Amino acid sequence: MAEENASETQAKNSVWAQSIKVHDQMAVVWRLIKLARPSYLMFAGAILFAGITIIFDGYLPFILQNFMNKQLNDASTSVKAIVSFALIFGAIRIFSALLLYFQNFWYTQASEVALNNVRKKLYRKLHSLGMRYFDQVPGGALVTRVMNDTESFFDFWQLFLSLIYAIFSIISIYIFMYFSNSGLSLGLLFIVPVTVFTIWIYQKYSSAVYRNMRSKLSALNAKLAESINGIETIQNFHQEDRMKHEFADINQEYFNARFRMVQMDSRLLGPMNQLLLGMSTVFILWFLGNQSFSSAVAGGTIYAFTNWIENIFNPLNNVQQNLSTFQDGMVSGYRAGKILDDITYEPAQNDGADEKITEGKIEFKHVDFSYDGKTTILHDLSFTAEPGQTIALVGHTGSGKSSTINALMRFYEFQKGQILIDGHDIRDLDPVDFRRKMGLVLQDSFMFYGDINSNIRMYDQSITDQQIKEAAKFVDADKFIDSLPKTYETPVLEGGSSLSAGQKQLISFARTIVRDPKVLILDEATANIDTQTEAAIQNALKHMRSNRTTIAIAHRLSTIKDADLILVLDKGSVVERGTHRQLLAKKGYYYDLYKMQSMENAGK
Numbered sequence: 001m002a003e004e005n006a007s008e009t010q011a012k013n014s015v016w017a018q019s020i021k022v023h024d025q026m027a028v029v030w031r032l033i034k035l036a037r038p039s040y041l042m043f044a045g046a047i048l049f050a051g052i053t054i055i056f057d058g059y060l061p062f063i064l065q066n067f068m069n070k071q072l073n074d075a076s077t078s079v080k081a082i083v084s085f086a087l088i089f090g091a092i093r094i095f096s097a098l099l100l101y102f103q104n105f106w107y108t109q110a111s112e113v114a115l116n117n118v119r120k121k122l123y124r125k126l127h128s129l130g131m132r133y134f135d136q137v138p139g140g141a142l143v144t145r146v147m148n149d150t151e152s153f154f155d156f157w158q159l160f161l162s163l164i165y166a167i168f169s170i171i172s173i174y175i176f177m178y179f180s181n182s183g184l185s186l187g188l189l190f191i192v193p194v195t196v197f198t199i200w201i202y203q204k205y206s207s208a209v210y211r212n213m214r215s216k217l218s219a220l221n222a223k224l225a226e227s228i229n230g231i232e233t234i235q236n237f238h239q240e241d242r243m244k245h246e247f248a249d250i251n252q253e254y255f256n257a258r259f260r261m262v263q264m265d266s267r268l269l270g271p272m273n274q275l276l277l278g279m280s281t282v283f284i285l286w287f288l289g290n291q292s293f294s295s296a297v298a299g300g301t302i303y304a305f306t307n308w309i310e311n312i313f314n315p316l317n318n319v320q321q322n323l324s325t326f327q328d329g330m331v332s333g334y335r336a337g338k339i340l341d342d343i344t345y346e347p348a349q350n351d352g353a354d355e356k357i358t359e360g361k362i363e364f365k366h367v368d369f370s371y372d373g374k375t376t377i378l379h380d381l382s383f384t385a386e387p388g389q390t391i392a393l394v395g396h397t398g399s400g401k402s403s404t405i406n407a408l409m410r411f412y413e414f415q416k417g418q419i420l421i422d423g424h425d426i427r428d429l430d431p432v433d434f435r436r437k438m439g440l441v442l443q444d445s446f447m448f449y450g451d452i453n454s455n456i457r458m459y460d461q462s463i464t465d466q467q468i469k470e471a472a473k474f475v476d477a478d479k480f481i482d483s484l485p486k487t488y489e490t491p492v493l494e495g496g497s498s499l500s501a502g503q504k505q506l507i508s509f510a511r512t513i514v515r516d517p518k519v520l521i522l523d524e525a526t527a528n529i530d531t532q533t534e535a536a537i538q539n540a541l542k543h544m545r546s547n548r549t550t551i552a553i554a555h556r557l558s559t560i561k562d563a564d565l566i567l568v569l570d571k572g573s574v575v576e577r578g579t580h581r582q583l584l585a586k587k588g589y590y591y592d593l594y595k596m597q598s599m600e601n602a603g604k
């Protein structure tokens with residue numbers, strides 16, 4: 001029940017469920033036009049061709065009218081006159097078909113180029129955003145925004161063309177009709193307000209139905225993502241039936257929403273247009289019939305007017321059928337705009353920051369840190385790591401160990417105090433040098449699609465194969481790599497699912513050490529690793545730490561007994577500090593922690 005409420009709340013909170021204000025819609029339209037900037041020239045060319053096609057569409061019935069009224073009624077007309085008419089008519093048709101081809105080709109091409117640009121722009125923007133942003137927006141939602149939402153921009157730009165096409169068709173056809181029969185053309189103006197009204201009504205009702213449908217689709221996607229991501233837990237806790245029922249319920253709601261949409265489209269659009277077309281034709285026949293009592297009405301005029309009227313309704317039909325695209329474009333544009341306008345950037349360095357890390361001395365001076373600017377997580381944190389020293393951070397879960405690393409690595413901005421490296425304010429350090437000299441090894445090392453080589457080299461071509469082998473040897477990863485059939489060329493899947501947790505750790509050690517960092521930051525793995533690999537890892541860590549300043553998060557206190565300084569954290573404050581011996585002698589917080597772990601280990 002709680003789960004159902006959660007998905008309902010999610011559906012209600014989705015952008016689809018909320019109507020977007022007219023002012024915001026205009027801003028989105030303007031943004032979508034601006035995003036298409038790299039394709040302006042191609043769009044303009046396609047629109048120009050569309051303009052010429054429109055004029056031909058209006059002109060052809062006019063020539064036919066003249067032909068029928070003059071040539072066909074004139075007994076003295078020559079074969080030459082008829083053939084030249086046919087040639088002109090045929091040439092215009094062929095030219096118009098060619099223009100249509102170029103118009104479609106250029107416009108679609110222009111939309112593709114614009115789409116490509118938007119995707120690149122969004123991706124670049126995501127990489128400029130800080131961790132704080134990713135804490136707030138789920139990864140699945142971002143994939144939808146960069147991939148699916150941008151697809152609807154494509155349709156939106158197509159709709160834009162059909163709209164321009166329809167407006168210019170109507171104007172041009174009315175001009176031709178006016179020259180053919182001014183009274184009748186003015187009478188037919190009634191189509192314009194009626195059509196605008198129909199579109200308005202349709203838009204008003206369909207937008208609610210459409211938004212409802214899209215919010216159900218979002219909920220359905222979310223349910224699917226949840227089932228795939230949580231498949232292990234679902235199977236483990238026998239949740240399959242519950243998930244199946246919940247999915248079936250949301251799927252049914254989506255079906256119902258789609259059904260309402262189809263019902264509405266088929267009720268409103270097609271029949272309404274047919275009705276209007278019928279009424280217009282009746283009006284033409286009535287008007288010309290009436291006129292024929294006072295003066296002769298030529299057959300060509302009737303033909304031309306019925307043709308023109310159809311030429312007005314065709315593009316209108318096109319626009320109406322794509323109106324749901326407008327809703328799609330609005331919401332997608334709104335969501336993409338939110339990413340592009342987001343200012344949750346990575347913490348910035350000071351202007352002209354170019355100081356380099358040379359020794360690796362680290363100082364925290366009265367640092368306060370908060371993720372959201374409201375709850376302070378680290379309070380008045382101070383410590384110094386002299387070059388080559390190892391500082392260990394210990395404490396219960398949630399005590400602030402990872403947060404200390406997050407502030408030191410500049411993943412998040414800290415609010416108060418100072419962090420100095422080699423005496424320089426951390427904000428004055430050259431960002432490229434900073435990332436290269438600070439070697440971070442996380443608990444969960446991410447593996448990229450490629451092979452072991454590329455995962456160690458990380459696409460830095462200045463690193464040689466020899467250096468990769470030396471780094472692997474240094475961290476004791478060479479033995480397991482050499483035992484694989486393809487050694488360093490062994491393929492690695494995204495996430496490293498083909499490797500064990502310990503092997504991934506060793507590769508990530510090699511990845512860090514090959515860059516020869518000045519400072520090592522370790523988040524000790526808590527994953528269960530077999531004793532042999534564990535010994536290899538501990539050995540590698542010892543090796544890596546020698547001659548490097550190391551800040552290590554230690555979950556097992558036995559691994560940091562030799563640290564130069566141990567900081568015991570509790571609720572973001574240092575409650576004890578000293579060496580292993582000093583802290584044991586104190587018989588305080590650390591002593592209790594150590595005792596507890598020793599007892600746990602003895603019990604195993």
Ligand SMILES: Nc1ncnc2c1ncn2[C@@H]1O[C@H](COP(=O)(O)OP(=O)(O)OP(=O)(O)O)[C@@H](O)[C@H]1O
Nearest residue numbers: 135371372377395396397398399400401402403404
């Ligand atoms: N990205 C985040 N956004 C907001 N609060 C966070 C974030 N990460 C951690 N916190 C909060 O900061 C506090 C300290 O968490 P931190 O991850 O630093 O603890 P830790 O000592 O590393 O814990 P563990 O040993 O479980 O990894 C916790 O209260 C946690 O809820």
